[in-house]
Amino acid sequence: TDLSTTIAGVKFPSCVMNAAGALCVTRDELVALGKSRAGAIVTKSMTVEARQGNPEPRYYGFPGGSINSMGLPNLGYRAYAELIPELKQFGKPVIASVAGLCEDDFPTIAAVINAAKPDLIEVNLSCPNIPGKPQIGYDPEASERLLKRVRKVITVPMGVKLPPYFDPAHHEVMGKVIGRCEVDFLNMINSVGNGLVVDPDREEVVIKPKGGFGGLGGTIIKAVALANVRAFYKIFQGKIPIIGTGGVMNGVDAFEHFLCGASAVQVGTVLVEEGLGAFGRLEAELAAQLKKKGYGSVTECRGKVKEL
Numbered sequence: 442t443d444l445s446t447t448i449a450g451v452k453f454p455s456c457v458m459n460a461a462g463a464l465c466v467t468r469d470e471l472v473a474l475g476k477s478r479a480g481a482i483v484t485k486s487m488t489v490e491a492r493q494g495n496p497e498p499r500y501y502g503f504p505g506g507s508i509n510s511m512g513l514p515n516l517g518y519r520a521y522a523e524l525i526p527e528l529k530q531f532g533k534p535v536i537a538s539v540a541g542l543c544e545d546d547f548p549t550i551a552a553v554i555n556a557a558k559p560d561l562i563e564v565n566l567s568c569p570n571i572p573g574k575p576q577i578g579y580d581p582e583a584s585e586r587l588l589k590r591v592r593k594v595i596t597v598p599m600g601v602k603l604p605p606y607f608d609p610a611h612h613e614v615m616g617k618v619i620g621r622c623e624v625d626f627l628n629m630i631n632s633v634g635n636g637l638v639v640d641p642d643r644e645e646v647v648i649k650p651k652g653g654f655g656g657l658g659g660t661i662i663k664a665v666a667l668a669n670v671r672a673f674y675k676i677f678q679g680k681i682p683i684i685g686t687g688g689v690m691n692g693v694d695a696f697e698h699f700l701c702g703a704s705a706v707q708v709g710t711v712l713v714e715e716g717l718g719a720f721g722r723l724e725a726e727l728a729a730q731l732k733k734k735g736y737g738s739v740t741e742c743r744g745k746v747k748e749l
């Protein structure tokens with residue numbers, strides 16, 4: 442079964458890769474991703490200055506998912522610019538995830554990172570965990586302004602990592618914004634922002650930052666992720682490739698993302714909980730599911746989910 446895929450003209454040896462944030466902050470983590478079965482190396486979203494991130498505990502896994510308020514711990518964009526040439530030696534695409542603490546950070550980072558020639562750049566409009574900073578992706582005007590500014594300095598394929606939307610009216614508005622910004626691929630969804638997990642025995646929240654509020658991931662967000670993949674797949678009639686992220690814990694979850702229109706999937710929670718071996722398991726399970734259903738590749742089943 443062919444698990445390779447192509448996004449914006451870039452060939453991925455496998456359609457399963459890490460989500461920005463999962464096991465991808467340090468050089469060693471990124472090299473380990475290069476040596477693993479991951480279909481790409483996706484960096485942690487990067488900021489201008491290196492950051493320690495939020496106080497711990499800042500990640501908590503539980504049956505069904507995870508909650509995190511990492512606070513953008515990363516090496517700073519200059520360090521990743523230096524690392525990219527080395528990371529490109531592993532025979533798989535390198536996706537540089539660009540964030541920023543303010544709008545002006547994005548073009549600053551994007552211009553220098555673009556010069557390092559990652560295979561693709563993913564603009565993260567959806568970090569939910571910077572205290573006092575609303576998610577850019579929930580502000581269409583700011584999103585459009587920012588995407589147009591970074592598009593001017595990015596010559597490699599440019600994608601956007603979006604937060605979950607919960608209303609078709611928002612899908613429509615963001616669809617129009619994306620349509621005006623020459624976006625080469627989409628990635629949805631980022632974590633479901635500002636959830637709260639409580640430990641009833643200790644009568645406490647489970648993470649320290651923001652009073653315990655954090656981004657949700659894992660099985661519990663799969664239905665939201667699938668809805669967003671499907672909504673934007675339909676808006677763009679499959680013409681803009683979508684990376685499906687959210688709730689992929691096994692091969693069948695991945696298959697559901699492809700049925701809804703994804704061209705590849707990213708995994709976060711399952712990677713943090715299980716480690717890099719998850720890639721081999723996910724690939725085997727996905728291949729088995731495709732075979733069972735009579736599909737020869739993920740491309741064949743893309744967008745094939747039937748309505749009633």
Ligand SMILES: C=Cc1c(C(=O)O)[nH]c(=O)[nH]c1=O
Pocket residue numbers: 462486509510511512513514540565567568569570631632656
């Ligand atoms: C870039 C920061 C993000 C973070 C974080 O570093 O807190 N967590 C997420 O779930 N999604 C993000 O986009």
